[in-house]
Amino acid sequence: MCRNLVAVCGLLCGVLWAIAGLSEPTYAQLNASNLPEFEGSWAPTNNEDVSNDSVPVDYMGLPLNEEGRARALSYSESQLGMIERQCQGWAPTYLMTGPFGMKITAQYDLSRGSIIRFTIGAWHDKLPLDIWMDGRELPSRYAEHTRSGFAVGHWEGTTLVTRTTHMKASFIRKNGPPSSDRATMANHFYRHGNFLTLIAVIDDPVYLSEPLIWTRDFQVSPTRLTPIAPPCIVAFEGPTAQDEVPHYLWGKKPEEFMNEMTSKYGVPREAALGFPETLYPEYREKLKVRNNRSQ
Amino acid sequence: MEFPALRLAAVVVVLCVGVLNAAPWGPAQELASSTSTSELEILRIRPNFYMIAGAGANIAVQVGVDGVVLVDTGPRNRVDDVMAAVRKITAAPIRFIVNTSADADHVGGNDTFLQAGQASFDTIANLFPRNYFLSGAVAILAHEAVLRRMTAPTGQVSPFPAAAWPTETFEAGRRYVYLNDEGIEVVHHPAAHTDGDATVFFRRSDVIVAGDLFDMTRFPTIDLVRGGSLKGTLQALNRLIATAIPSLPDVSREVGTSVIPGHGQVGDQFDLLDYRDMIVIVRDHVQDLIDKGMTLEQIKAANPTHGFRRRYGSDTGEWTTEMFVEAVYRNLVEGEK
Numbered sequence: 254m255c256r257n258l259v260a261v262c263g264l265l266c267g268v269l270w271a272i273a274g275l276s277e278p279t280y281a282q283l284n285a286s287n288l289p290e291f292e293g294s295w296a297p298t299n300n301e302d303v304s305n306d307s308v309p310v311d312y313m314g315l316p317l318n319e320e321g322r323a324r325a326l327s328y329s330e331s332q333l334g335m336i337e338r339q340c341q342g343w344a345p346t347y348l349m350t351g352p353f354g355m356k357i358t359a360q361y362d363l364s365r366g367s368i369i370r371f372t373i374g375a376w377h378d379k380l381p382l383d384i385w386m387d388g389r390e391l392p393s394r395y396a397e398h399t400r401s402g403f404a405v406g407h408w409e410g411t412t413l414v415t416r417t418t419h420m421k422a423s424f425i426r427k428n429g430p431p432s433s434d435r436a437t438m439a440n441h442f443y444r445h446g447n448f449l450t451l452i453a454v455i456d457d458p459v460y461l462s463e464p465l466i467w468t469r470d471f472q473v474s475p476t477r478l479t480p481i482a483p484p485c486i487v488a489f490e491g492p493t494a495q496d497e498v499p500h501y502l503w504g505k506k507p508e509e510f511m512n513e514m515t516s517k518y519g520v521p522r523e524a525a526l527g528f529p530e531t532l533y534p535e536y537r538e539k540l541k542v543r544n545n546r547s548q
Numbered sequence: 549m550e551f552p553a554l555r556l557a558a559v560v561v562v563l564c565v566g567v568l569n570a571a572p573w574g575p576a577q578e579l580a581s582s583t584s585t586s587e588l589e590i591l592r593i594r595p596n597f598y599m600i601a602g603a604g605a606n607i608a609v610q611v612g613v614d615g616v617v618l619v620d621t622g623p624r625n626r627v628d629d630v631m632a633a634v635r636k637i638t639a640a641p642i643r644f645i646v647n648t649s650a651d652a653d654h655v656g657g658n659d660t661f662l663q664a665g666q667a668s669f670d671t672i673a674n675l676f677p678r679n680y681f682l683s684g685a686v687a688i689l690a691h692e693a694v695l696r697r698m699t700a701p702t703g704q705v706s707p708f709p710a711a712a713w714p715t716e717t718f719e720a721g722r723r724y725v726y727l728n729d730e731g732i733e734v735v736h737h738p739a740a741h742t743d744g745d746a747t748v749f750f751r752r753s754d755v756i757v758a759g760d761l762f763d764m765t766r767f768p769t770i771d772l773v774r775g776g777s778l779k780g781t782l783q784a785l786n787r788l789i790a791t792a793i794p795s796l797p798d799v800s801r802e803v804g805t806s807v808i809p810g811h812g813q814v815g816d817q818f819d820l821l822d823y824r825d826m827i828v829i830v831r832d833h834v835q836d837l838i839d840k841g842m843t844l845e846q847i848k849a850a851n852p853t854h855g856f857r858r859r860y861g862s863d864t865g866e867w868t869t870e871m872f873v874e875a876v877y878r879n880l881v882e883g884e885k
Contacts, residue, residue: 323855327829337789337821340799375800393589395601397814399802422822422859433859434813459858484797496782498828502836503854 289411289444291371294478295355295471298448306350306427309510312527313520315430321460322526326506328429331499340485342378344423344432345402348440349453349467351379356480362387371406371413374480381480384415392419398434413442425455425465430527433459447473462529588626588633591814594753596728599808600633604653608757608808609634610750612728615643615665619748619757619808621657630657631664641668644727646734646748647690647714648759648810649741650697650774659711662686689723690714691736693744697774737761737784741768743775745784749791757808758788762823764812767830767853767860767872770879778831778879785824792817826856834876844877852876 312325332338343351356374361367371384380399384406392403402420406413417438425432436457443450448470455465501507514525521540524531530539588602600607603626608619616638622630634642642665647655665686695717700706723734730752737745741760748757760769761784770776792805794817807815815823833852842850848870853861861869 318858320855320858327855332825335821337794337817340794340796341818342799380802381800393591393601395589395591395599395606395813397806397816398819400818401802421818435859482798482800485799486797496786496828498825498832500825500829500832502833 287411288408291357291413291442291444291449292359293357294474294476295357295449296474296476296478297352297354298470298472299352300470308513308517308525309428310506311428311514311525312426312430313514313524314532315426315527316461316463316465316529316532317430317527318460318462321431321457321462323503324431324460325429325527327500327502328424328431329499329501330428334489334491334499336487336490339487339489342380342400343427344400344420344425344436345380345382345404345417346420346423346425346432346436346438346453346455347379348373348382349451349469350426351376353379354474354478355449355471356478358480372480374478375482377482377485380482382417384413398422402438404440411444413440415440415442425457431460433457435459436461588629590633590637593755593806593808593814597750597753597755598637599814600630603630605651605760605810606757606808606812608748608755609637610728610730610732610753611638611640614727615641615668617644617646617727617732618642618661619646620648620654620759621645621661623653624656627657627660631660634661641665642686644686644725645688646732646746646757647688647694648746648748648757648761650690650694650708650744651742651760652708654759654810655694655698655708655712658688658713659709662688662711662715687716688714689716689718689725689734691744691746692717692719693742693775694746697742697744735787737780737787739775739777739780740770740784741776741781742771747784747788754793754804755806755808756788756792758810758820760810761785762788762807762809762815762820764809764815764819764823765860766811766862766865766867767856767869768823768827769867770872770875772875772878776875778827778876782824782827785820785827789817789820789824792820794818826860830856830873831876831880834873835880838877838880844874847877848873 309330310326312322317325348355353376358372358374360369360372362369368386370386373382373384375381380401382401382404384404386406389405391405396419398419398421400421400423402417404415404417406415408414417440420432420434420436420438422434423432424430432455436455436459439454439456441452443452449472451469451471453467455461455467511522514520515522524536524540530536588600591599591601593599596611598609598611600609600622603622605620605622607622607630610617616634618634621627642661645658645661647658666684669685695714698706698708698713718734718736721736725732730750733749733751734746735749737747745759745761747759747761749755750757761781763769768781770778770781788807792807794804795801804816807817807820809815830853834847837847837850837852851857852873853869857869863869
């Protein structure tokens with residue numbers, strides 16, 4: 254009788270354990286010793302793909318389509334002086350181009366031994382990015398698109414793979430190349446010792462002719478980064494009529510803006526305008542051939 | 549002895565599995581942030597505030613002790629699905645309906661919801677107007693122009709059945725009620741999408757229902773035939789932008805006023821800004837081409853919506869990009885009427 258009772262209890266526990274296990278197969282396991290640690294403060298190395306936004310017309314390396322280029326060329330940075338836009342912040346793609354480091358924290362479900370989410374902290378003009386690891390579904394396509402977007406993540410080996418959707422329309426570079434609210438961003442987080450490599454694949458059916466791929470490196474920061482942004486106070490209240498928006502009509506972008514990449518760095522205008530072929534090494538050969546002919 | 553014990557164990561296991569499967573993840577009967585009904589989606593915007601999407605025009609549903617407040621009722625051919633979606637949210641009686649315009653996809657369910665609401669109250673409440681509204685227990689509120697658009701002069705065929713007509717109308721710029729513990733402002737925007745547009749601001753919920761003044765799926769439908777105008781559309785959007793408040797000074801929390809558009813995803817003040825700025829930029833391009841002496845056909849061919857067409861444009865359907873360009877052109881050339 255006692256033996257039967259033990260068998261029954263064992264069977265019951267086994268089935269319950271199996272049910273519990275099956276109900277959360279996608280949860281990141283807290284105690285998985287082979288997974289790298291991402292939490293902490295990461296300083297940018299800023300040795301590649303960092304913000305090319307100091308020149309008004311520098312869209313090099315961006316596979317803009319015609320619509321994207323038209324939007325970029327009509328953009329005026331005076332838009333940031335509009336009262337409603339002074340505190341708007343940038344899209345999550347700014348993670349790849351901004352000057353900041355990353356403060357990564359994690360929230361745990363201690364009862365299940367799992368990570369609920371990672372959070373990449375805010376910067377003064379970048380909102381925090383939550384990466385949900387608990388297998389939750391995407392929001393409805395009718396749900397509000399936010400400045401941070403909605404990101405889910407999972408492990409592929411020791412790589413953290415994330416996908417961000419539901420982002421607001423914004424810009425992929427601060428000098429005007431746009432991103433739409435249909436854009437998505439896939440990220441891969443690799444840790445190599447004290448370095449963290451972040452790869453982003455940004456897909457935007459509205460403004461890009463092909464996916465944009467960026468990489469960026471961070472290293473463990475000896476100093477503690479803060480995960481919170483300072484308050485933003487609207488300051489400038491200059492006269493802006495409500496039915497006027499700073500922008501440039503076609504062909505009206507100032508020539509000194511259009512020529513700056515050429516005059517300062519010798520970059521041909523077509524390369525500065527962000528055509529897809531300028532992404533590839535073969536384009537250098539094309540430029541060499543053209544330059545040789547012109548000489 | 550062993551066989552019955554194992555059978556008992558199997559029964560216990562089956563019961564346990566059944567109990568586990570039946571256990572809800574959240575509070576009983578509580579809707580998730582998004583659920584679907586017959587291809588319609590129900591989005592929870594606030595604890596007592598929902599949006600029903602997928603029927604055509606978006607429908608807002610506010611629920612409380614006074615019953616259900618609806619903003620718009622969807623197209624006629626989806627009324628059963630919309631009613632099912634409302635009933636999935638709550639069994640409370642339909643109490644108050646606001647129409648944001650006379651568009652068929654916004655008023656198609658008016659009569660069905662009106663009758664459903666009236667049926668929820670006793671006969672006396674429906675017979676004696678002083679108890680509730682002029683129509684009895686339930687009202688449909690819209691601007692006077694909406695009533696004019698939904699009716700026809702004597703002897704002509706009305707575009708909508710009498711049972712679907714607004715029961716309460718207003719001519720002034722603003723009408724308000726206080727239902728379900730919050731002030732609800734219904735604001736008229738003259739000569740915008742049409743001449744009868746109203747937006748509805750739920751003050752405690754901090755939700756604006758914008759109707760087709762704000763359409764996340766296409767360029768704004770400026771219906772010149774029904775009294776719409778470019779200038780009025782911009783003025784209306786500016787007013788909504790001034791009403792909506794984003795998360796300031798704490799920009800790290802994405803909270804603030806929610807804006808339900810006539811179609812498409814929920815937005816906020818930034819989305820209103822983007823939409824208004826898009827219209828202004830297209831307007832400026834059209835004006836520039838007019839100043840260069842181009843005709844309407846030449847301007848259409850020059851594509852003044854370049855930069856926004858892939859996002860908002862359409863070459864087919866009831867509101868094409870060319871129709872939008874023509875509306876902008878006619879307003880700029882012929883002036884506001």
